[in-house]
Amino acid sequence: MAFQSLGVGTNANDGSGDTLKAGGAKINDNFTEIYTKFGDASSLSSGISATATVVTLTAPTINGVVGGTQTSATITTLATTTVNGTTLNAGTCAVAGGSITDSSGAIDFGDENLSTTGTFSSGNLTCGSITSTGSSIVFEGATADAFETTVTVVDPTADRTITIPNETGTMLTTGATGVVTGNMMKSSSTLLIVNSSGSTLKTIIGAGSAS
Numbered sequence: 001m002a003f004q005s006l007g008v009g010t011n012a013n014d015g016s017g018d019t020l021k022a023g024g025a026k027i028n029d030n031f032t033e034i035y036t037k038f039g040d041a042s043s044l045s046s047g048i049s050a051t052a053t054v055v056t057l058t059a060p061t062i063n064g065v066v067g068g069t070q071t072s073a074t075i076t077t078l079a080t081t082t083v084n085g086t087t088l089n090a091g092t093c094a095v096a097g098g099s100i101t102d103s104s105g106a107i108d109f110g111d112e113n114l115s116t117t118g119t120f121s122s123g124n125l126t127c128g129s130i131t132s133t134g135s136s137i138v139f140e141g142a143t144a145d146a147f148e149t150t151v152t153v154v155d156p157t158a159d160r161t162i163t164i165p166n167e168t169g170t171m172l173t174t175g176a177t178g179v180v181t182g183n184m185m186k187s188s189s190t191l192l193i194v195n196s197s198g199s200t201l202k203t204i205i206g207a208g209s210a211s
Helices: 020-037
Strands: 048-050 055-057 087-090 093-096 099-102 136-139 149-152 190-194 200-205
Touching: none
Parallel strands: none
Antiparallel strands: 048 055, 087 093, 093 099, 136 149, 190 200
């Protein structure tokens, strides 16, 4: 209902304004609309208070769509908050079901610790030192299949360091079936092949020469 203004006439007591009954009806209608909007039609809500610049809602329940643009707000003491919707946008960042994306192409968590008990999946991963609390690192390879390569360590009894040299080559393992070539060894190294009693059967010296 639109606001109903009282007809007061042109001059005092000229009889051109609203009658007392009509004026009283307009007043009642105006107040009924106010009490309906801000109460239960007979009493105003006790959860609304106001000063000249601040309107306070006590434990409100807001239904429907909130329009307009909020330029600044401070919300404190939220014990439980549920936001229902498809996407929550904050600047260039978007939080949707199961994903956090940013149109800038980067998300920075700052100096924060990230923890998960699930599986962390990534494309290319660039980081500093990696500390693993497990004993193995599993490589799937370029093709996801039933076969993986596992790098594992025996539980250390002291701090250990294994250095990967600054060179291109293939790492040797005890399961290698190929031939050990001279360029896989330093020139000052010797390889002794012994029998079960410890007697030397063959000595390989330097860059592939043998005696």
